[in-house]
Amino acid sequence: MREIVACFKWVIDEAYIRRGPGGDLDLSAVNYKISDYDRNAIEEAVRLKEKCGGSITAVTVGVPEATRGIKDALSRGADRAVFIADALFAGLEPSQTASVLSEAIRAGTQFDLILCGEGSSDLYAQQVGPRLAEKLGIPCICYVQKLDVEGDLLTAERRVEEGVEVVEAKLPALVTVLPDINTPRIPGVKDTLTASKKPVVTVTAAELKSIAEARLKTTGITAFRMERSCERFGTDDKEITRFVGALRKKGVI
Amino acid sequence: MAGIWVYADNPSLTLELLTAASSIAEGLKTGVAVILSHDRDRAQDYIDCGADEVFLLPPLSGDRSAGDYAPVIADAAREKKPDAILVAGTSGGKEIAARVAARLDTGLCGNCISMSVEGDSLVMDRFLYGGAAVQKVAFMAKPALATIPPRAYEPSRPTPGRQGEVEELPAPPISGIKVAGSRGREKRTEDISEAQVVVCAGRGFEKKEDLAMAREIADLLGGSVGCTRPVSEELHWLPEELCIGLSGIEVKPALYLGIGVSGQIQHVTGIRDAKIVSAVNKDENAPIFAVADMGIVGDLYEVLPKLISALKKAKG
Numbered sequence: 001m002r003e004i005v006a007c008f009k010w011v012i013d014e015a016y017i018r019r020g021p022g023g024d025l026d027l028s029a030v031n032y033k034i035s036d037y038d039r040n041a042i043e044e045a046v047r048l049k050e051k052c053g054g055s056i057t058a059v060t061v062g063v064p065e066a067t068r069g070i071k072d073a074l075s076r077g078a079d080r081a082v083f084i085a086d087a088l089f090a091g092l093e094p095s096q097t098a099s100v101l102s103e104a105i106r107a108g109t110q111f112d113l114i115l116c117g118e119g120s121s122d123l124y125a126q127q128v129g130p131r132l133a134e135k136l137g138i139p140c141i142c143y144v145q146k147l148d149v150e151g152d153l154l155t156a157e158r159r160v161e162e163g164v165e166v167v168e169a170k171l172p173a174l175v176t177v178l179p180d181i182n183t184p185r186i187p188g189v190k191d192t193l194t195a196s197k198k199p200v201v202t203v204t205a206a207e208l209k210s211i212a213e214a215r216l217k218t219t220g221i222t223a224f225r226m227e228r229s230c231e232r233f234g235t236d237d238k239e240i241t242r243f244v245g246a247l248r249k250k251g252v253i
Numbered sequence: 254m255a256g257i258w259v260y261a262d263n264p265s266l267t268l269e270l271l272t273a274a275s276s277i278a279e280g281l282k283t284g285v286a287v288i289l290s291h292d293r294d295r296a297q298d299y300i301d302c303g304a305d306e307v308f309l310l311p312p313l314s315g316d317r318s319a320g321d322y323a324p325v326i327a328d329a330a331r332e333k334k335p336d337a338i339l340v341a342g343t344s345g346g347k348e349i350a351a352r353v354a355a356r357l358d359t360g361l362c363g364n365c366i367s368m369s370v371e372g373d374s375l376v377m378d379r380f381l382y383g384g385a386a387v388q389k390v391a392f393m394a395k396p397a398l399a400t401i402p403p404r405a406y407e408p409s410r411p412t413p414g415r416q417g418e419v420e421e422l423p424a425p426p427i428s429g430i431k432v433a434g435s436r437g438r439e440k441r442t443e444d445i446s447e448a449q450v451v452v453c454a455g456r457g458f459e460k461k462e463d464l465a466m467a468r469e470i471a472d473l474l475g476g477s478v479g480c481t482r483p484v485s486e487e488l489h490w491l492p493e494e495l496c497i498g499l500s501g502i503e504v505k506p507a508l509y510l511g512i513g514v515s516g517q518i519q520h521v522t523g524i525r526d527a528k529i530v531s532a533v534n535k536d537e538n539a540p541i542f543a544v545a546d547m548g549i550v551g552d553l554y555e556v557l558p559k560l561i562s563a564l565k566k567a568k569g
Binding site: 012014015017019025094095118119121122123124125126127130131133134135138139140141142143155158159160161162163164165166167168169170173179180183212213214215216217218219220221222226228229230231232233234235237239240241243244245246247248250252253 | 358380387388390430433435474500522530568
């Protein structure tokens with residue numbers, strides 16, 4: 001294996017999202033993270049590099065603040081990073097993200113294998129991987145739970161409705177990974193220190209030919225609300241009996 | 254000419270998509286077409302169930318993958334210009350939808366949870382942030398593509414005497430992907446998506462053997478056992494097929510009982526259609542209580558034995 005590209009997205013950590021008093025979305029106290037399944041993509045790149053050699057480029061498209069994600073990706077084991085950064089890249093929809101990635105990768109990043117998470121924690125549109133493969137004209141294997149590379153042949157186990165399918169493809173190819181493909185390691189202090197010495201290439205919107213128009217327009221975002229009665233019960237025998245009585249009254253037992 | 258196309262990898266999902274397509278076809282003043290790969294000799298059945306046209310995909314040899322159909326579907330859409338293509342949201346469906354959308358340079362609403370026609374345009378809803386928010390989207394290009402989660406619509410039923418056209422699509426070019434083998438899902442688990450009672454085991458359980466208590470309660474209630482993502486993915490106590498959540502199985506039982514479940518948003522989104530949500534958790538601030546109809550705040554190791562005996566008593 002020669003060149004592995006791991007794509008990742010720097011996203012809002014949904015655990016910090018609150019619902020405002022009017023049912024609006026309160027993002028005032030949010031933190032950010034590398035999208036969960038993209039961590040599996042980076043980890044899989046590191047795992048393959050340990051087995052077959054080669055080097056890893058982490059690539060992301062985002063706003064300039066996503067630079068923290070670059071450092072995180074490098075401390076997780078990428079050798080270098082390509083940061084396609086511009087304030088214009090806030091809120092890109094998947095077709096735009098895929099075309100920006102493909103243009104930037106074509107312009108200056110070598111690849112034999114591209115790894116993506118199966119979907120992002122924020123949009124979970126599950127599109128950027130397969131769209132990017134189409135743009136680059138390479139085979140695409142999605143929802144992979146086990147991956148192996150021998151020479152220029154990759155073998156992947158991908159999850160399908162009926163079970164598992166084992167597929168083969170010649171490199172270069174793109175693979176999207178499921179969370180159970182591996183357990184991402186947690187970077188240590190030494191990893192973080194080394195990360196700051198690794199090379200980062202920044203690409204701005206002005207250096208790309210043009211940014212494609214959005215094909216999907218977001219016309220509204222509202223907090224999702226479940227109306228539930230929130231009745232509380234205690235743990236003594238009387239309360240447990242009341243709980244079972246309530247289930248019976250509701251007709252579920 | 255049929256303006257709404259549907260594509261699914263199997264017959265039951267095709268029938269569900271026909272229901273979805275019919276719900277918007279009238280508003281868009283157009284017909285419905287089925288792109289059929291799996292049971293080609295049953296084209297008339299789909300016409301009976303609402304299709305005005307059926308496009309037959311040629312069968313593939315065993316070492317080829319259904320993903321190979323992406324260029325054929327995209328070419329047909331380029332030629333016939335449908336308004337929308339609805340694809341069943343299985344793993345294969347989601348991949349093919351994204352690839353067709355990329356080829357047609359158009360928008361795709363992944364995991365659509367509802368759709369309607371406003372004026373003469375399609376509007377769809379989908380979840381954001383693991384289900385914490387709902388995103389409304391409009392399409393800026395045609396065709397509008399969407400993936401529809403399985404079981405979101407009832408299967409369409411036949412209306413006798415319907416007529417429709419059948420057309421063959423060309424064979425797909427050879428792709429770089431070869432299917433070398435496959436194995437079926439091990440039949441070690443039941444399908445919890447249709448269970449009337451779901452008892453869900455969360456991280457609150459201290460060891461695998463203790464899940465027997467969840468199983469006992471499920472048996473008493475005539476239900477099935479599911480779990481949260483950490484229980485299947487990190488602890489491997491239960492198989493992946495029992496993992497409930499936005500990226501796992503979505504359940505819609507009459508009763509959901511979460512035991513030791515904290516209530517992370519991705520999980521909660523997967524139980525949103527439960528009629529009654531109940532929970533046992535020792536942390537009174539656990540998010541699950543905010544989305545539960547009935548909550549017992551207490552240590553599951555204290556509560557479950559009592560609950561088991563109360564349920565036995567209630568059953569006589």
